[in-house]
Amino acid sequence: MSTKTKIGETTQAAAPSNPQRPVKIVRTASTPAIFAEGISQLAVGFPMSRVVFHKAVELDANTTPPTEVHQVACELVIPTPALVEAAMTILRHMTNAKGLVNSSRAEWTQRVDTILQQLDQTQGMASDTDTQP
Structure with missing residues (x-):
């Protein structure tokens, strides 16, 4: 590991x-550290495969239905056996980290909820003072 x-x-x-x-x-x-939100394309072949990663950049409201516009973040060209090993490694690590991911998610959800509650209370106090003469 x-x-x-x-x-x-x-x-x-x-x-x-x-x-x-x-x-x-x-x-x-x-x-390089490259941020990506997902995989747009995957071409598996032999001896090489290609994975295209994307990030969402905007919502095109001029189309019906509105279309999410993705920008290619990077293209990964990798030997197919290495891609299979990478997929297996990712799945193995995610399986091993499931408990940690779930507990972290619960902790961060609680933190965000607390911040939002504090924000609601602060805004409530601000609107109370705004209405006073």
Whole structure:
């Protein structure tokens, strides 16, 4: 299992295709971090596959029904066996992290609810003072 490294740090991990072979992971200042909200296209072939990631940029209200406009965030061209390994790794990690994800979601939901309640109370007080002479 690998962990996110800071710039200039290296970590050790096992190669997914050969757990006996160590892999050195290096993160540099030029390592991109790309935000994506989803996958727009997936072309699976051999020996390579392509995954197109997108982010939503706007809602085109001039169409019926309104159309969500996606911008390509990046295209990943990857050997198909590596894509299968990545999918398996993601699913395995998500299965292992399910409890943590659920507890974190509950914690953050509670925090947001508390903030919204405080905001409602603050706005209620502001509207009360607005109506006073």
